[in-house]
Each structure stands twice: as C-alpha cells, then as structure tokens.
Amino acid sequence: MDIRASSDDGTQWVSSDKTHHGAGKHSFRPILPPPPTMPRAAHSTPSPHAPDNNAHENLPDTTTADDPEKHPLPNHTSFWSRRSLLGPITKDHGDLPLLACCLVSGMVDAASFKNWGMFVGMQTGNTVILGLSTAGLPANPYAWLTTLVSVVCFLIGAFTTFRISKVITPEGPTRNRLWATSLFLIQALLILLSAALATPSNLIPQEPGNTSRLTLPDPRVIRNPRIVSLIPPLAFQSGIQIATSRLLGFNELPVNVITSTYCDIMGDFKLLATNNVRRDRRVGAVVLLLAGSIISGWMLRSRGGLMSVLWASGAIKLVTAGLYFFLAPAVKEELPKVME
Structure with missing residues (x-):
C-alpha cells in the first residue's frame, strides 16, 4: 500500500510498504515533476518515420469540388462555337421550312x-409529257429534251443529296446544324442563279411580262433550244428539296407533288380530329402549293415576268435557310450524374 505525504516546502513524497524481518517500515521518495517539453523549432526537419499531423492542411479541399450544386458545370455554349455550329438540332418545327418549300414549288x-x-419539280407530269413527245404531242419540238433533262437533273440532285448526307451525317441532317441549313441554302443559290440568267433580255427565251388574259403565248419561245438552259439548276434543286424532306423525317410533306398528299388526307381516319399534326401538315402543303401557283400567275403577268418569280422564290428560300440556321433549337445535352 502506497502512502503519500508532503513536506513544509510543498514537496510530494510517496512510500511503499516494505517488510524487513517481519516489521513494517516505510521508505519515502519524492515525486518529481515531469520534465518540461521543449518547443519544436519551426525550421526543424521531422523524422521521415514520424506521422505528419498537419498533412490534411496541405491537401486541396475536395469536399465540394465535385458537387454540381456548389460548382455547376458550364452549360452555356457560344452560338458561333464549333460545338454549336456542327452540333445537333431538334426536329421541332422542322416542318416549317418544308412548308415554305411547298410555296416555292408552286x-x-x-x-x-x-x-x-x-x-422542274413535278416529275409525274414530265414523264407523261415525255411519253406524249414520242408521238409529236404536244406541239413542242423540244418537249422530249426539256422533260428528259428535268427528270435526269432531278434524279441527280436527289441521289447526290442522299449520298453526301449519308457521309456527313449518317444519323440524319439534324445531327449537324450547318449541314441541315446548307441543304436549304444550296436550293436558294440555284434558284438565284437561274434568276440571274433570266434577268438579261434575250438571253433565255421566255414569255414577255405585262400581259393580259387575252394575250396568246409566243410560239417562238418553245421552239428555241435555249429554253433548256434554266432547267438543270431548277430541277437539281427540286431533287435536293424532296430528298431533304425525306432526310428530315417528314414523309407527309413531299414538297414537290400533292397527288399522294390528297390520298393521305382522305385515308386519314382522324381527318376531323381536333389535334392532328400530320393532317395539318398535308393540308398546309396543298394550300401553300396552290397559293404559290396563284402568286406566280399574277407575277408572270406583271412587268417582271419570269425573272420576278425566280428572284422572289430564291429570296424566300434564302430567308428560310437563314431562319432555320439561327432559330433551330439545339439539342440539350444532359449533364453527367455524379457518383455518390
């Protein structure tokens, strides 16, 4: 048993019970205070085996680095960046530029x-005229040439569009904003090229403008072989136009012909439904193609004649391409989920 005692100067003593020859005696020894701890020098080098208790202070704070709420990933991309220009766009309202093409076709x-x-667009009519030309009907000596050139250029335009689009955007034109817009821009430029060729007088044979309902056609126009000059660019862009409608996924908008559209309208079992987008597109295509032909008829009777129709048609497609380029919404990419 240990016995503690203190002297007058405050020193603490402790003794252990020891037995000498059967008699209990106590031997006291002083309790010494612990040696003072020397402060660690700032420039001292720690032992390589000693743990560093302050190591966590030198590590970067990663508690919030990957927190999307405190450090959100940037989701704004400049419109003129490569990612935006060559990135995908949605198919929403992609039928609007095709409806504008219906107006131009008319x-x-x-x-x-x-x-x-x-x-230059309705190849069904050209095929019939080409067949009639074998019998010299109608009274057009170059009917076989004009219709044949139109059909061939139309086929080349559609074929080229499908093949090039397959190489550039295998999943469809909407995967590339610039290419989708270029399809409409090329059509516009080809029509404007035709308008430029039709503007100089006596370059391309055409019916004169500023005529009345009683004015008869000039027979010298269709007897001039130079009438074939404007057909290739116009028929080629028509092939691009119908191929574009297929590539964009709007099969109910053939944009060039409306015979199948009439059939699809009558075969729609939801014809009288309130909400029927496909019916609305088909009816819109018919109305716009008819409106285009009406507008063209009155413009052909004006002083501008053929060139006014071509300049207006090219301008409509040029504006369509510009609006589609700037207003087509980009596909919103989902941010990656943070693993917990």
Whole structure:
C-alpha cells in the first residue's frame, strides 16, 4: 500500500510498504515533476518515420469540388462555337421550312409550265409529257429534251443529296446544324442563279411580262433550244428539296407533288380530329402549293415576268435557310450524374 505525504516546502513524497524481518517500515521518495517539453523549432526537419499531423492542411479541399450544386458545370455554349455550329438540332418545327418549300414549288413549277410547257419539280407530269413527245404531242419540238433533262437533273440532285448526307451525317441532317441549313441554302443559290440568267433580255427565251388574259403565248419561245438552259439548276434543286424532306423525317410533306398528299388526307381516319399534326401538315402543303401557283400567275403577268418569280422564290428560300440556321433549337445535352 502506497502512502503519500508532503513536506513544509510543498514537496510530494510517496512510500511503499516494505517488510524487513517481519516489521513494517516505510521508505519515502519524492515525486518529481515531469520534465518540461521543449518547443519544436519551426525550421526543424521531422523524422521521415514520424506521422505528419498537419498533412490534411496541405491537401486541396475536395469536399465540394465535385458537387454540381456548389460548382455547376458550364452549360452555356457560344452560338458561333464549333460545338454549336456542327452540333445537333431538334426536329421541332422542322416542318416549317418544308412548308415554305411547298410555296416555292408552286411558284417555280407554274412559271416553268407557263414558259416552257414542262415542270422542274413535278416529275409525274414530265414523264407523261415525255411519253406524249414520242408521238409529236404536244406541239413542242423540244418537249422530249426539256422533260428528259428535268427528270435526269432531278434524279441527280436527289441521289447526290442522299449520298453526301449519308457521309456527313449518317444519323440524319439534324445531327449537324450547318449541314441541315446548307441543304436549304444550296436550293436558294440555284434558284438565284437561274434568276440571274433570266434577268438579261434575250438571253433565255421566255414569255414577255405585262400581259393580259387575252394575250396568246409566243410560239417562238418553245421552239428555241435555249429554253433548256434554266432547267438543270431548277430541277437539281427540286431533287435536293424532296430528298431533304425525306432526310428530315417528314414523309407527309413531299414538297414537290400533292397527288399522294390528297390520298393521305382522305385515308386519314382522324381527318376531323381536333389535334392532328400530320393532317395539318398535308393540308398546309396543298394550300401553300396552290397559293404559290396563284402568286406566280399574277407575277408572270406583271412587268417582271419570269425573272420576278425566280428572284422572289430564291429570296424566300434564302430567308428560310437563314431562319432555320439561327432559330433551330439545339439539342440539350444532359449533364453527367455524379457518383455518390
């Protein structure tokens, strides 16, 4: 048993019970205070085996670095960046530029039929006229040439569009904003090229403007082989146009012909439904193509004649391409989820 005692100077003593020859005696020894701890020098080098208690102070704070709420990932991309220009766009409202193409088809085909007795977009009519030309009907010596050139250029335009689009955007034009817009821009430029060729007087044979309902067609126009000059660019862009409608996924908008559209309207079992987007597109295509032909007819009677129709048609497609380029919404990419 230990016994503690203190002296007058405050020193603490402790003794252990020891037995000498059967007698209990106590031997006291002083309790010494612990030696003072020397402060660690700031420039001292710690032992390589000693743990560093302050190591956590030198590590970067990663508690909130990956927290999307405190450090959100940037989701704003400049419109003129490569990612935006070559990035995907949604198909929302992609039918609007195609409806504008229906209006242009009515204008251009009405003008070509009025001046040259053939079409640049409606290849069904050209095929019939080509067949009639084998019997010398109608009274157009170059009907076989104009219709054949139109059909061939139309096919080349559609074929080229499908193949190039497959290489650039295998998943469809909407995967690349610039390419989707270029399809409409190329059409506009080809029509504007035709308008430029039709503007100089006596360069391309055409019916004169500023006529009345009683004015008869000039027979010298269709007897001039130079009428074929404007057909290749106009028919080529028509092929691009219908291929574009297929590539964008709007099969109910053939944009060039409306025979199948009439059939699809009558075959729609939801024809009278309140909400029927496909029906609305088909009816809109018919109305706009008819409106385009009406507009073209009155413009052909004006002083501008054929060139006014072509300049207006090219301008409509040029504006369509610009609006589609700037207003088509980009696909919103989902941010990656943070693993917990």
